[in-house]
Amino acid sequence: MRDFFVERLGFELGTEIGTGPKFVTLDRDGQTIMLACHRTLGFRKHGWAAYFWVENIEALHDEFERRGAKLKSPITDKPYGCREIVAMAPDGREIVFGEITGTQAD
Template sequence: MNTEPKAKLTASSPVLLVKDVVAAANYYRDTMGFSYNRFWGEPPNFVILERDGMYVMLRQAEDPKHVVPHWTVADKLWNIYFWVSDVDALYEEFKSRGAKIDYGLCDQPYGCREFGTQDLDGHDIGFGKVVE
């Protein structure tokens, strides 16, 4: 009996609550190189960002108190983590774009070279490469 599923997962997207979806989307665009085609809602309250085939969805919270970055409830926990092909080059790109660097390039005991950024709402986003 073949138990392999016919449908395959093809992509995923973390969803973050933000205080101001337009400001947040523009920050991701300007400092981390994400792009977007449009906002949804009137006034705008949702956007899908994309970079290199990776997606992030932002939804404006109805109440700013609902925006709770993971690190505020679990020490040093990211909201998003991306694996990348060249972490050193990405770090330099983000620095040159003015991204808020949460922690600089470092080699972690779990085998990743990584760095972290923080968006306008305090969400921590890690970027790393597995070190051979």
């Protein structure tokens, strides 16, 4: 899972604990995610696992494509005023990146 975040999503590796590893911190654009990597922790395998606010969704989408990240769909405008892309982690969890547009549907 660590390699997916570093190689496909462009995060920088921070702390790494345990063999495998079991836990890592990953940094990108001033945000840090703490990631439990051990499969026996009982995490759900489908649906979103993390959501990140971003400022330039188009540039991020282009970067992810260059890196070979598996994306669930193209950039999607949501009725709650965000534009989102969803990256699929190797274990099936969704990592969502959203940019606030300020335009909400009624």
